[in-house]
Amino acid sequence: VFTFILKFQHDHKVSLPMEQVIVAMQDPDLGIKMKNQRLLITVIPHAMTGNDIVEWLMKKYSIMEEEALHVGDLLVRHGYIYPLKEPRNLVLRPDESPYRFQTPYFWSSQQWPASELDYAIYLTKKNIRKQGQLIDYEKENYNLLHKRINHTWDFVVMQAKEQLRASKQRRKADRIVLECQEQAYWLINRPPPGAFDIREHGPERRNRLTSRVQLVRLHSFIIHQKKIHDRTFIKYSEQYFSHDPMMHGCPPSNPWITDDITHWALNTNTVSTPTKLRVERWSFRFMELLSDPLGRLKFMEYLEKEFSAENLCFWEACEDIRHGENSRIPQKVQEVYKQFLAPGASKWVNVDSKTMEKTLEGLRRPNRFVMDDAQMHIYFLMKKDSYPRYLKSDLYKNLLVKAIAPQETKRSVFPFMRRHRHSSPNPALVAQALEEDGKAKRLGSPRITSPATSP
Amino acid sequence: MLRGSSAVAIDNERNKHPSDVIAAASAARARRSGRVGLATASRSTSDPHPAEMATHELHPNDTLTTLKMESENLKAKLEEERAKLHDVELHQVAEKIEALGQFVMKTRRTLKGHGNKVLCMDWCKDKRRIVSSSQDGKVIVWDAFTTNKEHAVTMPCTWVMACAYAPSGCAVACGGLDNKCSVYPLSLDKNENLAAKKKSVAMHTNYLSACSFTNSDMQILTSSGDGTCALWDVESGQLLQSFHGHGADVLCLDLAPSETGNTFVSGGCDKKANVWDMRSGQCIQSFETHESDINSVRYYPSGDAFASGSDDATCRLYDLRADREVAIYSKESIIFGASSVDFSLSGRLLFGGYNDYTINVWDVLKGNRVSILFGHENRVSTLRVSPDGTAFCSGSWDHTLRVSEEEGI
Numbered sequence: 001v002f003t004f005i006l007k008f009q010h011d012h013k014v015s016l017p018m019e020q021v022i023v024a025m026q027d028p029d030l031g032i033k034m035k036n037q038r039l040l041i042t043v044i045p046h047a048m049t050g051n052d053i054v055e056w057l058m059k060k061y062s063i064m065e066e067e068a069l070h071v072g073d074l075l076v077r078h079g080y081i082y083p084l085k086e087p088r089n090l091v092l093r094p095d096e097s098p099y100r101f102q103t104p105y106f107w108s109s110q111q112w113p114a115s116e117l118d119y120a121i122y123l124t125k126k127n128i129r130k131q132g133q134l135i136d137y138e139k140e141n142y143n144l145l146h147k148r149i150n151h152t153w154d155f156v157v158m159q160a161k162e163q164l165r166a167s168k169q170r171r172k173a174d175r176i177v178l179e180c181q182e183q184a185y186w187l188i189n190r191p192p193p194g195a196f197d198i199r200e201h202g203p204e205r206r207n208r209l210t211s212r213v214q215l216v217r218l219h220s221f222i223i224h225q226k227k228i229h230d231r232t233f234i235k236y237s238e239q240y241f242s243h244d245p246m247m248h249g250c251p252p253s254n255p256w257i258t259d260d261i262t263h264w265a266l267n268t269n270t271v272s273t274p275t276k277l278r279v280e281r282w283s284f285r286f287m288e289l290l291s292d293p294l295g296r297l298k299f300m301e302y303l304e305k306e307f308s309a310e311n312l313c314f315w316e317a318c319e320d321i322r323h324g325e326n327s328r329i330p331q332k333v334q335e336v337y338k339q340f341l342a343p344g345a346s347k348w349v350n351v352d353s354k355t356m357e358k359t360l361e362g363l364r365r366p367n368r369f370v371m372d373d374a375q376m377h378i379y380f381l382m383k384k385d386s387y388p389r390y391l392k393s394d395l396y397k398n399l400l401v402k403a404i405a406p407q408e409t410k411r412s413v414f415p416f417m418r419r420h421r422h423s424s425p426n427p428a429l430v431a432q433a434l435e436e437d438g439k440a441k442r443l444g445s446p447r448i449t450s451p452a453t454s455p
Numbered sequence: 456m457l458r459g460s461s462a463v464a465i466d467n468e469r470n471k472h473p474s475d476v477i478a479a480a481s482a483a484r485a486r487r488s489g490r491v492g493l494a495t496a497s498r499s500t501s502d503p504h505p506a507e508m509a510t511h512e513l514h515p516n517d518t519l520t521t522l523k524m525e526s527e528n529l530k531a532k533l534e535e536e537r538a539k540l541h542d543v544e545l546h547q548v549a550e551k552i553e554a555l556g557q558f559v560m561k562t563r564r565t566l567k568g569h570g571n572k573v574l575c576m577d578w579c580k581d582k583r584r585i586v587s588s589s590q591d592g593k594v595i596v597w598d599a600f601t602t603n604k605e606h607a608v609t610m611p612c613t614w615v616m617a618c619a620y621a622p623s624g625c626a627v628a629c630g631g632l633d634n635k636c637s638v639y640p641l642s643l644d645k646n647e648n649l650a651a652k653k654k655s656v657a658m659h660t661n662y663l664s665a666c667s668f669t670n671s672d673m674q675i676l677t678s679s680g681d682g683t684c685a686l687w688d689v690e691s692g693q694l695l696q697s698f699h700g701h702g703a704d705v706l707c708l709d710l711a712p713s714e715t716g717n718t719f720v721s722g723g724c725d726k727k728a729n730v731w732d733m734r735s736g737q738c739i740q741s742f743e744t745h746e747s748d749i750n751s752v753r754y755y756p757s758g759d760a761f762a763s764g765s766d767d768a769t770c771r772l773y774d775l776r777a778d779r780e781v782a783i784y785s786k787e788s789i790i791f792g793a794s795s796v797d798f799s800l801s802g803r804l805l806f807g808g809y810n811d812y813t814i815n816v817w818d819v820l821k822g823n824r825v826s827i828l829f830g831h832e833n834r835v836s837t838l839r840v841s842p843d844g845t846a847f848c849s850g851s852w853d854h855t856l857r858v859s860e861e862e863g864i
Contacts, residue, residue, distance in 0.1 A: 017768050017790035061788035067813075067827060071788055074811055196833065203614055203632060203662055205680065205704045205724050205748065232776075233802065234549060234820060236757045240801035245845045246861045247801055255583075255600065256563045256846040256860050264582060267843070287714050322716075323671035326688035326695065368695070369734050376715065421601045427581055427624025428641035 016109050021071075022080045025056060026101055032056045037098035039084050044173050047084065047100050050093040069094055078198055079108055082184035084176070090187055100177060106185040108199065114189035117152065120145045122186055124160035137192050239284060243277055251277070252406040259419040266404060269293045276403040283391050286383040290315075299387075302395045308386060310347035311378050314340045318375035322368055333366040341374070351377050545772065545781040549820035555803070556863050558816065558826040563846065564602055564858040569593055573850035574631070575665075575837045579620045582843045586627045587856055588615035594629045596620075596641065599848065599858050606641055608649045617665045621672040628656070628675055630663035636677050638689055657687045664706045669716075676719060676733075678705040684721050686733060698731050700738040707751045713758040720761050722749030728763050728773065742773050744780045751795040755819075756802045762819075764793030770807050772819065784817040786824055795837050800844030804861070808835030808849050816861060830857060 025031050037047035050072075057068035073092040075081050076099070083089065084098040092099075104110070123142040127134055134142060146153065167175050191197045242248045255261045266275050274294055282289040282298075289295040296312070303309040317336045321329060340349045341359065351359070355373045362370040390396055571591035578585050583600040592613050596606035612633035619628045621638075630636040636657035639649050657663065661680035668675055669686075674695070678684045684698040684705055703724035711718040711730075718739070722728045728749055730740035747766035754761045755772070760781070764770045768789050772782040784805060791811035798805055804825070805817040812833055816826040833852035840847040846860045 021787075021790055057788065061786070063788050066829065067788060070811070070813065070829060071790070074791070203616070203680070205706075231548065232757070232759055232774075233545065233755070234552060236755075236759075237801050237803040237820060240756070241803070243844075244799050244801035244803065245843070246799045247803055247863060249862075250845055254845050254860060254862075256858060257561075257862075261600075263845070264843075287712075319670065323669055323673055325673050325690040326693055327691060372734070379714065423598060423601050423603065424581065424583065426584070426598075426605055426641070426643060427579065428626075429643045431623060431625045432643065 018075065018078065018080060019107070019109060022075065022101065024060065025053075030060075037084070039098060039176065042172050042176060044084055044098060044100070044177060047098045050095050050097045050099060053081065053092060053099060054094045065094075079106065079184050079188040082180050084180055087180045087183050088187065090184065100180070102184060103181055106181060108188060114185075116145060116149055117156065119186065119190060120149060120153075120156045121159045121163070122182060124156055125164055128160060128164060141190065243281060249408055251275070252409045258409070259421050260409075261422055261424075262406070266406065273402055273404055274298075274399065276400065276405040279396075279399050279403045282396075286387045289387070298395070298399065299390060302390050302393060303386060305395070306386065306389075310340065310349050311382050311386065313347055314349045314378055315375060315382070318371040321371055322375075326368070329368055330366045333363065333370055336371060337363060349374075349378055350381075545774075545820060546822035549822075552820060554821060554823075555818050555825050558861055558863055560814070560816070560826050560828040560859055560861045562828075562830055562857045562859040564599055566597055566599060566602055566856040566858070567854070568595055568597075568604055569854045569856075571854060572833070572852040573836060573854060573856055574614065574616045575618045575629075576839060576848055576850045576856060577618055577620045577627075578839055578841050578848065579624050580622055580842055581624055582841050582845070584620070584624070585848055585856070586618050586620045586629075587837075587850055588618040588629050588631070589854070590614050594618055594627065594639070596627060597856075599856075606649060608639055608653075610637075614662070617663050617677075619666050619668055619675075621668050622670065623672050626672055628666050628668065630657065630666060630677070632662050634659045634661060634663060634679070634681075636663050636666045636675055636687070638675070654689065654692070656689050656692050657685060658692075659683070659685070661704070664704065665708050667708060667710055669710060676708060676710065678708045678721055678723075680704040682723070684708060684719075684731065696733060696736045698729075698736055698738070700729055700731075700741075701725050701727060704748075706748060709752050709754050709761065711754055711758050712756065720752045720754065722752040722763055722765075724748045726765075728752055728761070730775065740775065740778060742780065744771060745769070747792070750792060753797050756798055756800065762796050762798065762805055764796040764807055766792035766810075768792055768809075770796055770805060770817065772805075782819070782822055784815075784822060784824070786815075789815065794835055795839075795849075797838055797840045797847065799840060799861070806838055806840065806847055808838035810834045812851070812853075814838065814849055814859075826861065828859060830859075831855070 032048045032052050034046045034048050036043045036045050037049065038044075053072045053075075054065060054068045057063065057071055058065060061068075061071075063071075069092065072081075076083065076090050076092045079090070080102050081092075081099050082102055083091070083093070084100060086097075119141070123134065123138055123145065126138065127142060149156070167178060170178070188198060245254055250263055252262050253260050255263055267278060271294070278292070278294075282292065282295045289299055300309055300312055303312055314336070317332070317340065321332045321336065324332060339345055339347050341351070341356070342348075351374050355377050359371065359374045566587070569587065569589040569591070570593065571589050573587055573589050576585050576587040583598060584596060584605070585599050586594065586596045588594045588610075590613055592610040592615055594608045594610060594615060595604055597604050606627075608629075610629060610631070610633065612631055615629050615631040617628075617630050617636065621627065624641075626638050626640045628636055628638045635655055638654045638656050640652050640654075642649060642652065656675055657666070657677045659677065659679035659681045661682075663677060663679055665678045666675055673689050675687045675689055676684065677687065682699070682701050682703060682705060684701075685694055686696040686698075687693065688695055698721070701721065701723040705721050705723040708719055708721040710716075711720070717733050718730055719733060720728055720730050726743055726745045726747060726749060728742045728745075729738045731737065732739050745763065745765040745767055749763050749765045751764040752761055753763075759776060760772055760774045762770055762772050768791060769783050769785040770793050771780050771784065773779065774781045784807070789809065789811070791809050793807045793809050795808040796805060798819070803819055805819050807815045807817065809815060812829070812831045812835060814828040814831075814835060815824050816828075817823070818825050831849065831851040831853050835849050835851050837850040838847060846858050848856055848858045850856045
């Protein structure tokens with residue numbers, strides 16, 4: 001039973017987390033205490049120091065200085081806070097350098113385009129003020145714009161002059177602040193060559209495919225919801241704790257740390273004696289055993305002794321169908337039927353009559369999933385019967401006893417002495433060689449071999 | 456900008472004290488937000504069950520407003536139904552567990568060679584090789600252990616956002632703005648041009664965002680900016696199954712490590728994470744709790760849950776059997792989106808690569824952050840733990856890849 005609901009596309013503007021921080025920083029009670037800051041001979045009101053910013057972030061978010069400096073620096077780089085000293089350099093200095101909050105009009109989230117016209121007015125103002133002494137790239141941009149929007153140049157010059165006249169009537173402190181604000185804005189919207197463009201977000205993502213009403217299908221599981229299996233994750237993490245190199249180390253050592261690849265050499269798919277941790281893992285769950293090629297091999301040995309190896313062979317053959325080339329499906333399905341399901345088959349598997357009937361029906365139009373039901377039946381048969389018995393068998397117990405349990409080596413006394421980092425044969429090369437020998441199977445994992453054959 | 460207005464008017468606007476402007480904007484935003492009403496909508500016990508309500512036929516007289524109201528009510532009811540079964544959050548259950556100690560993270564290898572932003576990477580099953588792709592079209596195969604480059608291919612497009620290593624280690628798949636996924640068999644003949652043997656497998660109608668081989672080299676699963684995912688036969692390039700249901704660009708996917716191996720999860724710009732049945736093409740579960748694009752999804756090692764990373768600066772954990780979100784990993788000081796997530800081998804740790812250049816590591820059970828790694832000089836765009844859990848690799852817009860490990864001390 002499926003239910004349908006009509007889903008409408010909402011177009012909410014979510015407040016940027018960055019803006020939330022900026023707003024919090026300016027809270028009259030809990031924000032940064034702003035003061036007058038001295039810039040040479042001028043006194044700038046409503047300003048703060050780099051130190052103020054770092055300390056506030058540390059306190060507010062309970063983070064260390066390194067992280068606070070990092071976050072603060074990002075706020076400056078994105079133009080929400082600008083420096084008064086060295087305004088061309090949008091970085092946060094954790095010292096007494098003065099900073100101010102950018103006016104929201106100039107926030108990068110406002111998303112109105114920083115037009116050529118506005119940029120032209122800005123550069124013209126600068127050009128007039130500096131009497132023609134613009135910086136290289138700004139001079140270049142100015143000349144380019146002059147050519148491109150020449151038809152409105154009178155308007156540009158008029159606007160520039162108006163704005164300069166208005167600014168002359170302001171106090172020096174205000175004038176400096178406004179110039180810095182505008183400069184920060186243009187540093188972000190027209191970054192100098194070589195500087196990273198913080199506006200870059202990658203290829204455009206269209207957030208809505210259609211603006212029309214969209215039908216959404218919901219499964220009826222809503223009615224059959226189960227309670228959260230609370231301890232599942234706890235149990236799993238505890239079980240695998242000592243197998244997780246990041247939690248518990250890695251016997252004898254983590255190759256990435258010590259440059260010693262013994263750990264990898266001991267755990268290849270062709271070792272004669274597996275490690276203790278590895279053999280232990282096979283007992284955690286059936287899938288763990290099957291997905292390890294060596295585990296599967298050892299399990300096959302056991303099944304052969306029990307005369308039920310055909311089950312695992314059947315399962316592998318079904319996997320081959322499911323994950324193999326589309327073109328070979330009909331042929332493979334026929335072979336599997338002949339080998340495993342047909343009456344009198346050499347490796348006959350015991351599938352219940354209902355599943356057999358369904359499978360035979362599906363054989364008329366063989367597809368990738370035609371063996372799924374039979375495969376699952378045999379899988380669960382192995383899981384419930386052969387697998388538990390295997391774990392109790394002498395074969396498995398011997399593996400555990402004989403398994404290698406390397407000692408975890410202490411850190412090298414001279415950690416700065418690097419061992420030679422052995423290269424290993426590229427899997428593609430190995431596969432090529434095997435293919436030439438005619439020994440390669442179709443599916444992937446059994447072919448990965450051990451790294452480093454040379455000392 | 457206000458064109459044609461007087462210069463003085465513009466200046467006045469820009470001169471407003473920042474806090475005044477912020478206050479006004481917040482008020483306006485609160486008014487605009489229509490969602491405030493949802494939670495407080497009255498629900499009487501005589502209201503029909505969501506399942507019944509929804510199967511009512513559409514009448515020609517139903518206006519857009521009434522339909523919208525109905526959809527909102529339905530959604531609220533669904534949440535209510537889900538909430539009824541809500542017992543506790545994961546971190547509450549994990550209260551009694553010992554907290555993790557101090558962790559130290561160290562970068563052990565830095566792979567330099569890409570000339571532009573690294574966008575994606577994947578590990579080879581041999582636990583030491585990786586494939587990476589970048590904005591300039593380059594796809595490189597490295598032995599990360601020795602830092603040697605072993606293969607390089609230049610794609611005919613820029614922004615190669617997806618790449619994957621074949622299970623056999625004999626091929627790599629990649630794609631991006633070309634809307635395709637191509638497979639390159641890895642040849643060891645130095646003189647042979649890898650591009651010559653290239654096989655075009657997937658064809659979408661918008662950019663390729665992610666790709667992954669299934670259990671063999673013969674099938675590839677893709678996700679695309681065209682809003683769909685698809686399963687392809689590598690040999691013939693045939694489309695085996697397509698998956699429709701996302702309302703916007705699909706950005707990521709991950710195959711389930713389950714016994715039956717028939718499902719995968721995808722995340723998209725519609726803020727939804729969908730779980731799909733690969734046989735039928737149906738969406739069998741859907742989760743929508745993120746507040747922005749979902750950039751990355753990754754299954755918990757047991758397959759019972761998956762984690763997601765989003766532009767809303769949070770990572771979340773979704774329990775598949777309980778059918779809901781069970782944990783949020785966030786911190787007020789983390790204000791940039793998470794681009795990529797992956798679990799440590801035991802699933803106890805969740806690694807998140809973020810757009811603020813950092814990597815944060817979370818205690819999956821208790822929900823707190825246990826470590827932070829600085830080092831990249833630009834966005835972390837991709838992050839994967841190695842197949843045996845000994846290390847993790849991060850790729851960044853700073854053109855480098857770094858292999859780092861995490862140790863409890």
